[in-house]
Amino acid sequence: MDTLLSSADYNQLRAFLAVAETLNFSRAAERLGVSPSALSQMVRGFEERLGVRLFNRTTRSVVLTEAGERLFERVRPAVSQLGDAIGQARQQRERPAGTVRIHSFRSAAEMYIEPILPAFARDYPDVVLDVTLDDxxxxxxxxxxxxAIRIGEVIERDMVAVRLGADMRQLAVASPDYLAVHGAPAHPRDLVRHRCIRWRWPGRPIPYAWEFFEDGAWFEVVVDGPLIVDDKPMALRAALQGIGIGFVVEDTVREHIASGRLVPLLEPWSARFPGHFLCYPQQRQMAPALRAFIDAVRAGQPVRDSVD
Structure with a gap:
């Protein structure tokens, strides 16, 4: 028999097994939902395909031939294993299991992934979340x-994007000690004369140019200063220490502004932009484990992060 069975081969094999198990064409036909005559034709076609008689049939009885016995003994366990494998596959569809690999900006993971972990681990014990934190x-x-979880402006066009939070904005901030020595910029372009804490996208050689909004358009200011980092919490801590002016997401400094540890600067030019999105490739059939993660993130309540 060919290694790969055609649909006709498989139907004939099922017909053979049903008759071999019941030794009765009527009962086997009822099990398969076909007429006895159709079942008889499938078995006869199977015998012709193999070139060997599998059953000895009389008007009163049906018995397996020696060749039929040997085939039945070998095929029955294999078909049973195949049925178990198909059942397990269907179970995977119904019960989330497996590994979900996620790439997330660090701040987004703190807001949207960490809060759901206890409940997710409890509700989906067979799912492994493999999370890479990287900006x-x-x-x-x-x-x-x-x-992946990232801000809206860096999502590929062919991805499905689910909004997770409100629009965000970045603020220039400085400590009172810094402002007492260097003064405050009156316009974003004044930043070129200040000591700024620069941030660099991981893997990129040039620090990020600070972005502001004026007269309906965004513009960039290339700043300079004593420190370049690729870790935003470190940049915030440096601003708190008075090393220079930082450029940070507003949500991360609300408490510091409220306490007076940081002073917001240039707010009229600080416009909002699309916030965090959960994005994933378009797909016809989504793995249950991935669907469970997406649903959990969307249902979770984000928390605001702060750096001490």
């Missing part, structure tokens, strides 16, 4: 990730 913008598919 670099990577190709989700090429990197082998199932989903």
């Amino acid at each position: 670099a913008v990577v190709d989700v598919v090429a990197g082998g990730f199932d989903a």
Whole structure:
């Protein structure tokens, strides 16, 4: 028999097994939902295909031939295993299991992934979340990730994007000690004369140019200063220590502004931009484990992060 069975081969094999198990064409036909005559034709076609008689039939009885016995003994366990494998596959569809690989910006993971972990681990014990925290913008598919959480402006066009939070804005901030010595900029372009704490996208050689909004358009200011980092919490801590002016997401400094440890600067030019999104490739059939993660993140309540 061919290694790969055609649909006709498989139907004939099922017919043979049903008759071999019941030794009765009527009962076997009822089990398969076909007429006895159709079942008889399938068995006869199977015998012709193999070139050997599998049953000895009389008007009163049906018995397996020696060749039929040997075939039945070998095929029955294999078909049973195949049925178990198909059942397990269906179970995977119904019960989330397996590994979900996620790429997330660090701040987004603190807001949207960490809060759901206890409940997710309890509700989906067979799902493993493999989370990579990285502020670099990577190709989700090429990197082998199932989903990513990042800001809206760096999402590939062919990805499905689910909004997770409100729009965000970045603020220039400085400590009172810094302002007492250097003064405050009156316009974003004045920043070129200040000591700024610069941030660099991971994997990129040039620090990020600070972005502001004026007269309906965004513009960039290339700043300078004593410190370049690729870790935003470190940049914030440096601003708190008076090393220079930082450029940070507003949500991360609310408490510091409220306490007076930081002073917001240039707010009229600080416009909002699309916030965090959960994105994943378009797919016809989504793995249950990935669907469970997406649903959990969307249902979770984000928390605001702060750096002490």
